Amino acid sequence: MEPTALQIVWFLLYGVLITGYAVLDGFDLGVGVLSLTRRDPDERRVMINAIAPVWDGNEVWLLTGGGALFAAFPLVYATVFSAFYLALMLVLVGLIARAVAMEFRGKVANARWRDSWDLAFGVGSLLPALLFGVAVGNIMRGLPLDPGGRFTGSFLGLLHPYPLLIGLLALAMFVCQGAIYMAMKSDGPLREAMRSWAVRAWVAWVALYAAATVATFFAASFLFEGVLASPVTWVAFLALLGGLVYVPIAVRAERMGRALLASSTAIAAHIALVGVGLYPRLVPSLTDLAHSLTIANASSTERTLTTMLVIALLGMPLVIGYTLFIYRVFKGKVVIGESSY
Amino acid sequence: MDAVLLARLQFALTIGFHFIFPPITIGLAWLLVIVEYKGWRQRSEEWLRIGKFFGKLFAVTFAVGVATGIVMEFQFGTNWASYSAFVGDIFGAPLAAEGVFAFFLESSFLGLYLFGRGRVSAGVHWFSILMVAVGATISAFWIIVANSWQQTPAGYFVNEATGRAELTSFAEAVFNPSTLVRFFHTMVAALIAGAFFMAGISAYLILKRRHVDLAGRALKLAVVFGFVTSLLAVFPTGHEHAQQVARTQPEKFAAIEGIYESSDRHPLVFFAFPLVDPPQLVAQLGIPGLLAWMTYGDADAKLTALDEFPPDQVPKGAELWISFVSFHTMVLLGMIFIGLTGLGVLLFWRRRALDPDRRMSRLWLWATVLAIPLPVLACEFGWTAAEVGRQPWIVYKELRTVDAASVTVGAGEILFSIVLFGLIYLLLGAVWIYLLYKKIEHGPEAAPAAREVA
Numbered sequence: 191m192e193p194t195a196l197q198i199v200w201f202l203l204y205g206v207l208i209t210g211y212a213v214l215d216g217f218d219l220g221v222g223v224l225s226l227t228r229r230d231p232d233e234r235r236v237m238i239n240a241i242a243p244v245w246d247g248n249e250v251w252l253l254t255g256g257g258a259l260f261a262a263f264p265l266v267y268a269t270v271f272s273a274f275y276l277a278l279m280l281v282l283v284g285l286i287a288r289a290v291a292m293e294f295r296g297k298v299a300n301a302r303w304r305d306s307w308d309l310a311f312g313v314g315s316l317l318p319a320l321l322f323g324v325a326v327g328n329i330m331r332g333l334p335l336d337p338g339g340r341f342t343g344s345f346l347g348l349l350h351p352y353p354l355l356i357g358l359l360a361l362a363m364f365v366c367q368g369a370i371y372m373a374m375k376s377d378g379p380l381r382e383a384m385r386s387w388a389v390r391a392w393v394a395w396v397a398l399y400a401a402a403t404v405a406t407f408f409a410a411s412f413l414f415e416g417v418l419a420s421p422v423t424w425v426a427f428l429a430l431l432g433g434l435v436y437v438p439i440a441v442r443a444e445r446m447g448r449a450l451l452a453s454s455t456a457i458a459a460h461i462a463l464v465g466v467g468l469y470p471r472l473v474p475s476l477t478d479l480a481h482s483l484t485i486a487n488a489s490s491t492e493r494t495l496t497t498m499l500v501i502a503l504l505g506m507p508l509v510i511g512y513t514l515f516i517y518r519v520f521k522g523k524v525v526i527g528e529s530s531y
Numbered sequence: 532m533d534a535v536l537l538a539r540l541q542f543a544l545t546i547g548f549h550f551i552f553p554p555i556t557i558g559l560a561w562l563l564v565i566v567e568y569k570g571w572r573q574r575s576e577e578w579l580r581i582g583k584f585f586g587k588l589f590a591v592t593f594a595v596g597v598a599t600g601i602v603m604e605f606q607f608g609t610n611w612a613s614y615s616a617f618v619g620d621i622f623g624a625p626l627a628a629e630g631v632f633a634f635f636l637e638s639s640f641l642g643l644y645l646f647g648r649g650r651v652s653a654g655v656h657w658f659s660i661l662m663v664a665v666g667a668t669i670s671a672f673w674i675i676v677a678n679s680w681q682q683t684p685a686g687y688f689v690n691e692a693t694g695r696a697e698l699t700s701f702a703e704a705v706f707n708p709s710t711l712v713r714f715f716h717t718m719v720a721a722l723i724a725g726a727f728f729m730a731g732i733s734a735y736l737i738l739k740r741r742h743v744d745l746a747g748r749a750l751k752l753a754v755v756f757g758f759v760t761s762l763l764a765v766f767p768t769g770h771e772h773a774q775q776v777a778r779t780q781p782e783k784f785a786a787i788e789g790i791y792e793s794s795d796r797h798p799l800v801f802f803a804f805p806l807v808d809p810p811q812l813v814a815q816l817g818i819p820g821l822l823a824w825m826t827y828g829d830a831d832a833k834l835t836a837l838d839e840f841p842p843d844q845v846p847k848g849a850e851l852w853i854s855f856v857s858f859h860t861m862v863l864l865g866m867i868f869i870g871l872t873g874l875g876v877l878l879f880w881r882r883r884a885l886d887p888d889r890r891m892s893r894l895w896l897w898a899t900v901l902a903i904p905l906p907v908l909a910c911e912f913g914w915t916a917a918e919v920g921r922q923p924w925i926v927y928k929e930l931r932t933v934d935a936a937s938v939t940v941g942a943g944e945i946l947f948s949i950v951l952f953g954l955i956y957l958l959l960g961a962v963w964i965y966l967l968y969k970k971i972e973h974g975p976e977a978a979p980a981a982r983e984v985a
Contacts, residue, residue, distance in 0.1 A: 243642035246597060250638050254630030256604040261627045264619020264695075271608025271615075272937035278609055279948045283955060286598040290959060293594035297966050341939045490620045490698075497701045498624055505631035509639075516639050519650050529646055 191486035193470050196495040200262040201472075201485045203502060205465045207258055211251035212461060213367070213454045218245040220368015222288055222315020223361070224387060225308065231301070233380050234308050235531070238292050240375040240524045242531050245292070247513060249285070261498050265339060265488035266472045270325075273333055273341035277321055277348060284317030296531050316361075323360025327353030330464060331410045332476035339483050343476075352409040359398040363460070366391035366437065367453050374446035375524050388441045388449065396434060399460075412479060413467030423466050430459035537945040538610045538936045544949060545602045547911060548956045552596030554910045557671060557718070558725015559589050560664035562756060566749070567660050571653045576978055581749050583648075584975035585729060586660075588967060590645055595963050597638070599956070604630075610945070614925055614935035620697050621687055621704050622677055629673035637666030671721065672714055679710040681926050682917070683779045689929065696929065708779050709772075713917075716768035719760050720913065723868055724906035726757030730875070731903035732971055734896040738887050742974050747885045754879065754899075758872035765865050770825070776920075777826045777834075780927060782845045783920035785837040787858035788822060791851075793836035796820040805855045807848050810837070812855075846922040858916035864909040871895075871902055 193201075218241040225237045260267040271278060291311035295304050331352050334343040369388035373381050406413055417423045433456030440449035468474070472488055475481035489495065563582060570578035604626065607615045615622075640662035648656055686703030687696045698704060730753035736746035777784040785791070789800050791810045798817030805812055820830035837845050846854055874895055878884035887893045925932040 243646040244639075246638035246642060247635060249597075249601070250630060250634040253601065253604045253634055254627060256608075257623060257627035257630045259623075260607065260615065260619055261623025264623055265616055267608045267619065267623070268612035268615035268937075271605055272610070272612035272939050275609050275937070275940050275944050276947070278605055279951065282602050282605065283951065285601050286955060286959075289598035289601075290594055290962070293591055294962060294966065297591070297969065345944075490623070493701070494620045494624060494698045497698070498627060501624070501628050501631055505628075505635075509631065509635040512639055513635070516643050519643060519647055527649075529648055 191484070193484070193486045194492065196492055196499070197485045197489050199499065200489065200495055201465070201469065203499075204255075204258065204262065205461060207251060207255045209458045209461050211248075211255055212363075212457050214248035214251055215245070216364045216367045216457060217241075217371035217450070218248055218368070219315045219319040220364040220366070220391075221372050222311055222368070223319055223365050224368050224372060224384065226312035226316065227387070228380070228383070231304055231308065235296070235526065236376055236380060236524050237372060238295065238311065239526060239530045240372055242292060243520045244517065246289075247516070249289075258498070258502075262490055262495060263472060263483075263485070263488045264490060266483050269335070269339060269341055269483060270329070270333075270473060273343065274325055274328075274348065276345045277325065281318045281321050284314040284321075287311070287314030289314075292531055319364045320357045320361045322357075324348070324353045324357035326360065326464065327356025329473055330356065330406070330413060330468070332474035332479075332482075334477050335473065335475035335481045335483070336477070337481050339475075339481065339488070350409075352405055355398065355402055355405055359395065359402050362391050362394040362398050363453075363457055366395050367450070367457065370437075370441065370446055370449045370453055373441070374450060375522075377523055385441055385444075389438055392434075392437050392441075392453075399434075410467075410474070412474065413464075417463075417466050420466055422462065426459045426462035426466065430456050430463065433457075433459060534940065534942040534945060535933050535936045537942050537949065538940075539932065541610060541945055541949050541952070542606065544956070545599070545606060545952055547915075548952075548960070549596065549599040549603060550911060550914060551907050551960075552592055552599065553667070553671070554721040554724035554907055555728050556589060556593045556596055556725075557664070557667045557721035558723065559585060559592070559728055560660065560667050560725070561722060562725050562729050562753065563589060563660050564657075564664050565752065565756075567657045571657045577745055577748060580975045580978065581745050584745070584970075585732075585749070586645065587970055588728075588732070590641075591963060591966050591970070593641065595959055599959070602952070610937055610940065611925075611935050612937035612939070614930065617695055617930050617935070618680075618926060620695060621680060621684075624698075624701065625673045625677040625680075625705070629670050629677075633666045633670035633673060635666075637663045637670065640666065668718065671718055675714045675717055676705050676707075676710050678917075679713050680704055680707055681924075682713075682921060683707045683709040684926055684929055696926070709775055712768065712772045712775050716764065716772045717910075717913075719764045719768050720906065720910050722760040723757055723764060724910060726753045726760060726872075727868075727899075727902055727906045729753035730757055730872075731900045734899040735971060736974060737885055738893070738896050738900065740887070743885065745975050750875075750884065750899075751879055754872055754875035754884075757868065758876050761865065761868035761872050765869065769862075769865065774826055780921065781835045782837070782840050783854070783917075784826075785835060785840075786846045786851055786854040786920045787916050788834075789855045790822075790834055790836045792838050796830060797822055797834050797836075799825065800859070802859070803855075805852050807852050810851050843923070844928075846920060850919050850922045854916050854920040857912040857919070861909045861912040861916065864905055864912070867902070868906065868909075871898055875899065 221237050221241050225234045228234050228237065287310040291307040291314060295307035328348050331350065333341055336342050366388055369384045369391055373384035373388060376384065433452045436452040437449055440452055470484045470486060471482045472485055473483040563585060566578055566582045566585065569575055570582050640659040643651065644656065644659040644663055647659060685707035686700035687698055690697050730750055733746040733750035733753060736742050737750065789803060789805060789812050790797050796819040798819045799821035800812065800815055800817040803812035803815040823832040823834055824830040826832065875884060878892055878895060883889055883892050887896060921927060923931050925935040
């Protein structure tokens with residue numbers, strides 16, 4: 191089956207949704223992970239308040255991603271989510287924990303209460319930051335699918351070294367993104383600490399990217415088939431290279447806004463490269479590539495894809511508009527005030 | 532226990548717990564729109580303080596609602612993969628639309644509402660809570676679209692080759708025969724939940740003789756709001772909804788009304804105790820003929836009884852019991868809401884509502900405090916009747932619940948997640964109530980002038 195234009199559009203739009211999520215929730219998950227490294231509760235308070243007004247909107251990219259996957263590629267939604275059952279439950283537990291922890295932590299004046307919720311916030315951010323990458327790694331490697339496209343593997347089978355490596359790569363990415371954002375939003379020792387974390391996470395990111403590229407040749411060589419002929423590969427690769435090179439330069443020069451732009455570009459480029467490698471598959475089959483779920487065999491009908499496109503074109507410009515407005519309102523360093531957490 | 536039953540229990544647990552919060556926050560959001568509007572336009576320090584106080588209670592409740600709601604977006608895929616594959620062409624679009632049109636709006640503007648006071652003008656700040664309320668309402672619309680399609684599917688055909696439902700008309704699928712009436716009924720129910728939340732907490736402060744001025748204003752607003760919406764819940768929305776069920780899902784209608792065997796002039800049952808095997812009602816209290824009259828405007832109209840349908844197409848055993856009891860309890864609660872808020876309106880009319888020294892007023896204030904959870908309970912019962920009464924179908928007349936679960940997920944995995952989420956929800960519920968209690972005991976912040984003196 192050849193993919194139709196609409197299916198390709200939805201493949202691209204899905205990439206945009208994932209990128210929106212990774213860039214935006216990426217920094218607030220990263221801030222959560224980094225909060226585990228700070229001993230001073232006042233610093234952790236600043237960190238939580240740096241993301242407080244915006245994290246919920248960021249997470250909606252994930253919810254919308256879930257809904258859009260259900261609507262555009264229902265067979266992928268059904269197969270992948272039931273295959274990742276236990277892993278997804280852990281992600282959900284993490285997301286629940288971090289959401290309530292932010293709201294709960296400051297509501298009782300008791301150090302143990304506060305520290306416990308701060309721990310829940312940190313671990314609740316670490317779990318998804320790591321597991322999203324593991325999930326992507328599993329999809330890149332391929333899932334054991336039978337000819338009917340049904341998952342035949344097990345939970346332990348998902349913990350293969352290759353997806354774990356991709357999980358660490360995603361974690362490094364999010365921590366770097368979070369450290370840059372946090373340095374932008376803070377002053378004094380916290381800002382300095384975050385700048386040095388940004389560089390450390392960047393080193394890990396580059397090293398893990400190199401390792402993952404080599405590992406992909408062994409674990410999922412089909413991802414490289416024909417990609418060199420595609421101009422998208424080269425554009426994405428150059429963007430990745432440019433972004434990655436510029437991150438430490440901008441961090442050193444105290445240009446945090448530019449550093450955030452650079453790391454966001456690199457994250458987007460990563461996702462584009464994975465997309466080019468997978469296309470036209472969405473979930474490669476580990477057992478036999480012929481059994482893969484593709485954008486052609488796993489999609490909704492043209493009518494639904496068209497309806498969804500209309501919904502996206504009506505809604506998303508509005509979303510982007512007011513999101514930019516709200517980020518502008520909260521621009522600048524965190525100021526702890528009456529309404530802060 | 533088999534995996535399908537466990538998957539049903541898991542769904543009931545996660546959605547049942549989640550559904551405690553949205554009715555309160557939807558209702559409270561609209562009340563806050565009114566409160567903040569008064570604060571802004573009348574430059575009233577009192578209304579602004581009321582807004583801040585309930586805004587904090589709103590934030591805690593919203594946080595738990597959001598946290599538990601994330602599960603919803605994923606568990607169709609995790610637990611109901613066969614269902615997801617069958618309905619994906621239709622069911623996914625409303626979920627995605629909910630994200631695009633509703634979740635972004637309410638989540639983004641909630642941040643502005645909670646943290647933006649002083650950063651934006653008073654007008655923009657009011658606009659932010661308005662957008663939260665609008666977003667929450669749109670969210671309710673789309674999720675009810677999705678659920679209503681399961682009740683009265685329309686705008687589709689089943690492709691024999693793929694075995695999946697395919698969209699033929701998005702408009703027909705969205706505005707299927709039950710969408711609008713269920714949306715209005717559920718929305719009104721949510722408004723009642725918000726009203727009782729505000730009224731009960733205000734009544735508590737008055738009984739404790741704290742912040743009587745502020746609490747009195749909030750109580751009056753909430754009681755009037757609650758009275759109007761309680762009436763709307765019964766008529767026209769509840770009434771129309773029941774007629775729609777009778778028309779489009781007669782099996783469910785028979786189950787919730789307890790029409791087990793065909794008879795002339797079946798009574799409208801107010802109270803009865805249902806037995807399961809065989810299904811029958813004992814200690815029945817009702818008025819013969821009234822049910823048919825209310826449904827079709829004719830006391831002699833024929834109501835199809837459960838035993839007239841093919842036995843494999845109707846709810847069974849415990850499902851019948853649950854459908855009848857949850858529906859009737861919801862109706863009873865609806866009557867209590869009208870009585871309680873009606874009495875409140877009367878007491879306000881006679882300027883006695885805020886006087887805890889009068890016996891009648893004190894009793895009413897305490898009843899209002901104790902009634903805080905009742906509208907949420909009514910929502911849970913109504914939803915239970917709707918879902919259990921639809922059995923054995925997950926999509927009415929198209930897909931059976933037993934054929935809808937994920938085949939690759941084992942009973943052990945589901946049991947693990949039930950225990951995990953059960954424990955987490957127990958903790959969340961306890962912390963939520965504890966924090967609400969603490970905030971209420973603390974009361975609204977002092978007025979700026981008083982603070983300077985202090």
